[in-house]
Structures are given as structure tokens and as C-alpha cells.
Amino acid sequence: MALKxxxxxxxxRLGAVSRIGKYKTGIHRPTxxxxxxxxxxxxxxxxxxxxxxxxxxGIGNVVGLGPxxxxxxxxxxxxxxxxxxxxxxxxxxxxxxLELAQTLAETYGAGGxxxxxxxFADEEGHFHDYLGVRSALDDMTDAERAAxxxxxxxxxxxxxxxxxxxxGLPRYRIDPSRYAGYIEAHIEQGDYLxxxxxxxxxxxxxxxxxxxxxxxxxxxxxxxxxxxxxxxxAAMALMKFGAELDRVMGEAAGPRSVWTPGRIVTMPGAxxxxxERAEMLFQFRDLETSRLEAMERALLELAGRHDALGPCSIxxxxxSKAPPVPMxxxxxxxxxxxxxxxxxxxxxxxxxxxxxxxxxxxxxxPAGMLFVxxxxxxxxxxxxxxxxxxxxxxxxxxAEAADxxxxx
Amino acid sequence: MALKxxxxxxxxRLGAVSRIGKYKTGIHRPTxxxxxxxxxxxxxxxxxxxxxxxxxxGIGNVVGLGPxxxxxxxxxxxxxxxxxxxxxxxxxxxxxxLELAQTLAETYGAGGxxxxxxxFADEEGHFHDYLGVRSALDDMTDAERAAxxxxxxxxxxxxxxxxxxxxGLPRYRIDPSRYAGYIEAHIEQGDYLxxxxxxxxxxxxxxxxxxxxxxxxxxxxxxxxxxxxxxxxAAMALMKFGAELDRVMGEAAGPRSVWTPGRIVTMPGAxxxxxERAEMLFQFRDLETSRLEAMERALLELAGRHDALGPCSIxxxxxSKAPPVPMxxxxxxxxxxxxxxxxxxxxxxxxxxxxxxxxxxxxxxPAGMLFVxxxxxxxxxxxxxxxxxxxxxxxxxxAEAADxxxxx
Numbered sequence: 001m002a003l004k005x006x007x008x009x010x011x012x013r014l015g016a017v018s019r020i021g022k023y024k025t026g027i028h029r030p031t032x033x034x035x036x037x038x039x040x041x042x043x044x045x046x047x048x049x050x051x052x053x054x055x056x057x058g059i060g061n062v063v064g065l066g067p068x069x070x071x072x073x074x075x076x077x078x079x080x081x082x083x084x085x086x087x088x089x090x091x092x093x094x095x096x097x098l099e100l101a102q103t104l105a106e107t108y109g110a111g112g113x114x115x116x117x118x119x120f121a122d123e124e125g126h127f128h129d130y131l132g133v134r135s136a137l138d139d140m141t142d143a144e145r146a147a148x149x150x151x152x153x154x155x156x157x158x159x160x161x162x163x164x165x166x167x168g169l170p171r172y173r174i175d176p177s178r179y180a181g182y183i184e185a186h187i188e189q190g191d192y193l194x195x196x197x198x199x200x201x202x203x204x205x206x207x208x209x210x211x212x213x214x215x216x217x218x219x220x221x222x223x224x225x226x227x228x229x230x231x232x233x234a235a236m237a238l239m240k241f242g243a244e245l246d247r248v249m250g251e252a253a254g255p256r257s258v259w260t261p262g263r264i265v266t267m268p269g270a271x272x273x274x275x276e277r278a279e280m281l282f283q284f285r286d287l288e289t290s291r292l293e294a295m296e297r298a299l300l301e302l303a304g305r306h307d308a309l310g311p312c313s314i315x316x317x318x319x320s321k322a323p324p325v326p327m328x329x330x331x332x333x334x335x336x337x338x339x340x341x342x343x344x345x346x347x348x349x350x351x352x353x354x355x356x357x358x359x360x361x362x363x364x365x366p367a368g369m370l371f372v373x374x375x376x377x378x379x380x381x382x383x384x385x386x387x388x389x390x391x392x393x394x395x396x397x398x399a400e401a402a403d404x405x406x407x408x
Numbered sequence: 409m410a411l412k413x414x415x416x417x418x419x420x421r422l423g424a425v426s427r428i429g430k431y432k433t434g435i436h437r438p439t440x441x442x443x444x445x446x447x448x449x450x451x452x453x454x455x456x457x458x459x460x461x462x463x464x465x466g467i468g469n470v471v472g473l474g475p476x477x478x479x480x481x482x483x484x485x486x487x488x489x490x491x492x493x494x495x496x497x498x499x500x501x502x503x504x505x506l507e508l509a510q511t512l513a514e515t516y517g518a519g520g521x522x523x524x525x526x527x528f529a530d531e532e533g534h535f536h537d538y539l540g541v542r543s544a545l546d547d548m549t550d551a552e553r554a555a556x557x558x559x560x561x562x563x564x565x566x567x568x569x570x571x572x573x574x575x576g577l578p579r580y581r582i583d584p585s586r587y588a589g590y591i592e593a594h595i596e597q598g599d600y601l602x603x604x605x606x607x608x609x610x611x612x613x614x615x616x617x618x619x620x621x622x623x624x625x626x627x628x629x630x631x632x633x634x635x636x637x638x639x640x641x642a643a644m645a646l647m648k649f650g651a652e653l654d655r656v657m658g659e660a661a662g663p664r665s666v667w668t669p670g671r672i673v674t675m676p677g678a679x680x681x682x683x684e685r686a687e688m689l690f691q692f693r694d695l696e697t698s699r700l701e702a703m704e705r706a707l708l709e710l711a712g713r714h715d716a717l718g719p720c721s722i723x724x725x726x727x728s729k730a731p732p733v734p735m736x737x738x739x740x741x742x743x744x745x746x747x748x749x750x751x752x753x754x755x756x757x758x759x760x761x762x763x764x765x766x767x768x769x770x771x772x773x774p775a776g777m778l779f780v781x782x783x784x785x786x787x788x789x790x791x792x793x794x795x796x797x798x799x800x801x802x803x804x805x806x807a808e809a810a811d812x813x814x815x816x
Binding site (some may be wrong): 228240380 | 597598599603615617619629630631632634636641643644646648649650651652654658661664666667671672673674677678680682683688691760761763785787
């Protein structure tokens with residue numbers, strides 16, 4: 001049966017939700033802020049308008065449950081934004097889910113396949129990355145949640161939930177047995193699609209992120225009287241290491257690997273004092289574990305070499321190793337088949353270099369993601385945007401793929 | 409006439425003053441602290457014990473004026489310490505001056521040559537580098553002084569002076585016409601003497617210090633989704649520049665030049681964000697202006713090259729250019745002649761790589777400095793020390809040189 005897709009309604013809803021917490025051409029909707037809560041209530045209302053049972057749970061997740069159905073998908077993403085950021089990051093996936101749920105309801109009526117919709121709270125981590133999806137998967141303890149505070153203001157999570165009227169509400173738990181799978185659409189955030197003239201990204205998986213703190217220890221001394229040959233200058237050691245690190249990472253990297261020295265600090269940090277300590281926060285990302293392992297080997301080998309060479313000692317502390325999360329091949333295939341049918345040659349298989357709620361949901365059910373282009377690859381900035389025709393094409397591909405998955 | 413040198417008294421006084429604010433084997437006497445004021449009062453008492461007119465002035469300078477004399481030297485240094493620092497840094501020069509004044513009084517009696525002694529307040533800059541000597545030379549305005557606060561606590565200078573009982577006292581002004589010159593002894597703070605097995609440093613001058621803030625501007629972006637080829641990573645640019653900077657400085661440097669990247673900061677400094685800005689506080693020192701100029705050329709040439717290469721822009725902001733301050737050749741010669749007579753081959757001509765009160769006094773009269781070794785080159789740490797035999801030899805050379813200068 002041909003899906004009764006309503007492009008105007010999709011774009012009109014996108015326009016409506018973009019006015020909530022509007023900032024320039026983007027939005028400013030930090031988690032649990034009045035604007036964020038207004039957007040959540042708006043979503044509940046939209047989901048209810050075609051018969052979904054919709055509510056906000058005790059962590060702020062918006063849940064929209066369809067009627068009983070022979071086969072069912074879960075669709076979602078997040079509706080809060082980074083500070084002064086784009087109107088589509090997260091929101092697009094939620095609106096695709098909302099629109100898909102209504103499209104299926106209008107196409108098949110009662111007793112047909114259905115889609116439940118969720119907007120997971122705080123994927124963006126104003127309080128804690130993936131707070132909502134981890135609550136819905138029971139992946140976080142009460143004690144862990146009790147320690148969470150706003151990263152900018154220090155406000156405890158509990159206080160923010162009370163202010164938002166969410167304290168004491170039950171937290172919704174996903175029942176994986178209910179679903180054939182989870183789908184999430186998102187803007188790419190990078191520029192592989194946009195710079196390649198492509199319109200659809202079939203996400204193979206979400207890259208692993210390995211993080212390190214690299215510590216250089218030297219000796220604090222007088223910046224005037226200490227001879228160059230006797231110095232142990234930790235800042236100088238860090239810079240020499242960093243310049244080579246870029247080279248060895250380039251050699252170990254795959255075509256899509258990325259690596260970033262996010263922060264450098266030196267101690268004591270005075271003009272007349274040779275730094276005795278310097279630290280670099282360093283991370284790299286790739287979809288392949290073997291590649292991440294090769295990059296780690298290159299990092300450790302270089303650190304060992306510089307440490308042995310002196311004059312400063314180098315310690316590489318691993319801080320985290322978030323593993324790559326592959327998407328379910330059957331869902332990747334469904335997106336690609338729908339894309340090739342509707343826009344032949346306009347899509348590519350690609351990793352997601354950013355994290356998404358899907359990486360958590362993938363633990364309990366088959367999950368897949370579809371990307372639409374970000375103009376210029378802009379992300380986490382109010383000027384982030386995507387062309388309407390790409391938004392509409394993306395939805396058609398998303399809906400056709402979902403329809404095919406639900407047809408089994 | 410042979411000088412009536414009293415080595416035991418010198419060492420005994422050093423022992424006495426080291427007990428004021430004692431910290432481990434060093435001292436903790438921040439400027440205007442109770443311990444610092446006690447040391448200043450102790451010095452006034454010692455100066456008065458052989459007839460000098462001694463007092464503490466309105467900025468904390470201790471002034472000891474000898475009787476009328478046909479020829480007169482000014483001798484000094486500072487008596488406060490860095491936090492938890494050595495017992496000799498500054499104190500040695502003050503005690504040499506004190507001992508010299510008494511030695512001359514005891515050797516020549518009334519009507520002979522004399523030495524005035526000063527302990528300049530806050531050379532170490534707990535409030536402001538060279539606060540005392542600049543006051544004595546009228547080199548600082550009331551408005552400048554009114555803005556001075558403690559660099560650790562933020563306490564205004566005026567409040568500290570009140571607490572120390574100094575507020576309202578007149579500030580003493582040096583009359584240069586009174587003196588044949590200024591002499592200052594100091595521990596070396598570096599390890600040229602100690603590592604070379606030498607015991608005396610004849611200071612040629614105090615190095616110039618040129619300081620820069622080097623700013624790297626890139627583009628803030630997502631550390632996952634931004635391709636390596638499109639990145640403008642300011643931290644990476646800084647590290648590549650810094651590694652090369654060390655090399656080009658080495659090429660432009662003279663045998664005693666030093667260069668230090670005292671502080672590095674990156675912004676915004678988050679693990680998942682490519683830094684858009686990185687800054688390096690950088691300084692270099694040398695005794696020769698032509699050498700400083702060559703080092704600056706090398707810095708600017710490298711910055712220009714990296715800036716042109718991209719992807720980040722580089723701006724080099726000069727923050728200060730303290731010029732080298734040569735010591736008076738006649739005083740250098742006097743120290744060297746006395747040293748060669750008392751300990752042939754045990755000394756060397758050398759620059760001072762650290763700043764001293766002498767660099768200010770040199771503006772108004774011939775000035776010279778004598779160094780004794782620091783064991784292991786340790787400085788600004790309580791474990792700083794010098795052997796008693798080097799302290800005694802240093803004083804003998806200092807006194808003989810002063811005697812020769814006063815003999816005209």
C-alpha cells in the first residue's frame with residue numbers, strides 16, 4: 001500500500017517547533033529549560049492528535065505509544081538542543097518519528113503496523129550525556145543519577161527535575177520485545193554528504209571514541225638561570241610530542257579516522273617558571289576496533305619513545321574506550337534500498353562520527369540510522385541547516401524503509 | 409690597610425637571620441609578613457650596633473647610613489624570600505653589605521671610607537617586582553602603587569603597609585651623587601659555577617627578557633564529525649609550531665641564551681571540541697641586544713611561515729622587552745682582580761640570567777654584582793644552599809673589591 005506521506009505537515013511542524021526557544025535561525029533549548037519543556041509538551045500534544053498515548057516521564061523522556069499492532073518499530077532522537085545551536089540536531093529524528101507514526105496510522109488504520117516515538121532527554125549532556133535513553137534502558141543507577149549536576153551551572157539534576165515538574169513521575173522503561181527495531185534519523189553534522197554532493201547517509205555504525213590524558217612530568221625551575229641542557233621543560237616536551245603525534249596518527253589512521261587534542265594545560269603556568277607538568281586531553285575515533293587498536297599502539301609507541309628519550313617522563317592514562325557500535329545490517333540495507341529507489345546514486349554508506357541515542361538502543365534491539373546532509377558540515381551552532389528538499393527526501397526514504405521493515 | 413674581616417660574625421649573623429621565618433632548611437618570609445618585618449627590624453638593630461643610622465622607610469626598605477666619609481659605596485639586596493624558599497637568595501647580599509659596613513668601620517674608624525646598606529622591599533614581587541628599589545629611585549607613581557595588590561591574596565599594598573606599621577612613614581630616596589657605585593652579592597641561582605667547579609661569578613650584566621603571547625586562531629568544531637583535512641585545530645597548530653620553535657631558537661641562540669614556553673592554554677578546552685584558540689606565553693633571555701633581536705627575528709620568521717602555511721592564523725604579540733643591563737666594567741674588573749688574588753682561577757665572568765635590584769640601581773650609578781655558587785643550581789626552593797667556605801670566600805672578594813673601589 002502506498003504510504004500517505006504529507007510533506008507539508010512535516011515542514012509545518014518543523015517550523016512550529018523551531019519557534020520554541022528560537023535563537024537567530026536556530027534554537028536555544030537546554031535540557032529542562034522552559035523552552036525545552038514547552039517543546040516536550042508540544043510533542044505530547046502532536047502525538048496525541050492522532051491517537052498515540054503520549055506523556056513525559058520522570059526523566060523528561062517524551063513517550064508516544066501507538067495502538068496494538070502486529071509489528072512495531074521504535075523511532076526517536078532528542079528534542080533539546082546544545083546552547084544556541086541548530087534547529088534540526090535531534091529534532092529532525094523526533095519529527096520524522098512523529099510524522100511516520102501518523103503516516104502509518106493514516107495509511108493502514110487500526111490493526112496495521114505501528115511506530116512508537118520517543119524523544120530522549122539530554123542526549124546533548126547539559127546534565128549528563130544520554131541521560132534519557134540510559135534511564136529508559138535502566139543503564140544508570142539511582143546513585144549515579146543523584147550525583148548528576150548541570151555542567152554549566154552546577155544545579156543538581158534533582159532540583160532541575162523539580163523545577164520542570166518532573167520530580168516523582170515514574171521513569172519509562174523500554175520493553176525491547178515489543179519492537180522489530182529502532183530507527184533514528186539525524187543531520188550528518190559533518191560534511192561528507194554536503195561536500196560530496198550527496199543527500200542520504202546510510203549509517204554503518206557509530207564510531208568508537210578512545211580518550212586519553214597524556215601527562216608530561218619535568219622539573220619546575222627558574223626560566224632565566226636554568227641552562228637549556230639541564231632543563232626538563234614539560235611544555236616543550238608536550239609540544240614536541242604533539243607535533244609527532246599528529247604524524248604517527250596520520251600513518252595509523254584509516255580514511256575516516258579523526259584525532260583531537262581537546263585541551264592542553266601547563267603547570268604552574270607562569271612566564272618566569274619552567275613548567276614542571278603539562279597535560280594533553282587526547283581522543284581518536286574510528287568505526288573499526290582494529291583501527292582504534294592500531295592508533296592506540298601508535299600513541300603508546302610514540303609515548304614510550306619520547307619517555308625513554310627524556311628529559312621529561314610521559315604517562316598515557318586511558319580515560320575511556322567507548323566501543324564502535326555497528327548498526328543492524330538489515331536496517332542499513334532497508335535504508336539503502338529505499339534511498340536507491342527514490343534517489344538513485346544520491347546516498348552512501350558511512351559511519352557516524354558523533355554519538356547518538358541509537359548507540360544505546362542498539363544494545364537491546366536492531367538499530368539503524370539515516371543521515372541527511374548538514375550544509376557546510378556545520379554542527380552545534382545556530383547556523384546549522386539542511387535544505388527542505390533534503391529534509392523531505394530523507395523522510396520519504398526513512399518512511400519507505402520503515403514500511404519495508406514492518407512488512408517483515 | 410688590611411681589612412679586619414670577621415668570618416665568624418658573618419656566619420653567625422647568617423645563622424641568626426635564617427632562624428627568622430625558618431622553613432625546613434630554608435625560610436618563608438613573604439614581604440610584609442610578621443617574619444619579614446622581624447628580619448627587617450633585626451637588620452636595623454645590627455646596623456645600629458656599629459653606629460649606622462638605620463631605619464625602615466614607608467615602603468619597607470631598610471636603610472643604613474654610615475657616618476660622613478670621603479668616599480662611599482651603596483651595598484644591598486633584599487631580605488624577604490619567595491614562599492618556602494632558600495635562606496640566601498637576597499639575604500646574602502644584605503649580610504655582605506652589613507658585614508662590609510662594619511668591617512670598614514672597624515678597619516678605618518671615623519673619617520674613613522664608608523658603605524651605606526639597603527635591603528630593598530619586595531624584590532621577589534609578592535606585591536610587585538622591585539617595589540622597594542623603584543620607590544627609592546622614584547621610578548613608580550603613587551597611582552601605580554595604589555593599584556598594587558598581593559599576587560596570591562589580592563590584599564591591597566596599602567592595607568599590608570598599614571598592618572606592617574609602615575603606612576605614613578616617608579619613603580627614602582637614594583641620592584646618587586653620594587656614591588661611587590652600588591655593589592650587590594647574590595647566589596647564582598643557576599648551576600654554571602657549581603657544575604663548572606667554580607666559586608666566584610663576576611657579573612657582566614643582567615640579561616634582557618623579551619616576552620610574547622603567541623596566539624593561534626583556528627575554528628571550533630565537532631571533534632568527531634569534522635574531517636581531518638578541513639580542520640583548523642589551534643592546539644595542533646601550537647604544538648607543531650612549538651616543536652619547530654625550539655629548533656629555530658637553538659639556531660639563533662648564543663651559548664647562554666634561554667627560552668621558555670611558560671604557559672599554554674587552549675579554548676574551549678573540551679574533549680569533544682576542536683580547539684579554536686590556543687595561546688603560548690613565551691620568553692627568551694640574553695645579555696646581548698643583538699642576540700635578542702636575532703631570536704625575535706627567528707620567532708617572527710617561523711610564525712610568518714606557519715601563518716602562511718595555515719590552516720590556523722598566528723599572531724605574535726610582544727608583551728615586554730626588558731633590555732639587558734650591563735654592569736659597570738670598572739666594578740666587574742675590581743671583583744675579578746680581588747677574586748684572582750684570593751682564589752686564582754676559581755671565578756668566571758658571566759651574565760645574570762635572573763633579575764636583581766642592581767638592574768634598577770645601575771640606572772643612576774655604576775653598579776656591579778658578585779655571584780657565589782648555588783649547590784646544584786637550585787633556586788626559589790627551601791633546599792637552595794651554598795657551602796660556608798664559598799660564602800666566606802665570596803665575602804672576602806666582595807670586601808677587597810669594595811675596598812679597592814673606595815680607594816679610588
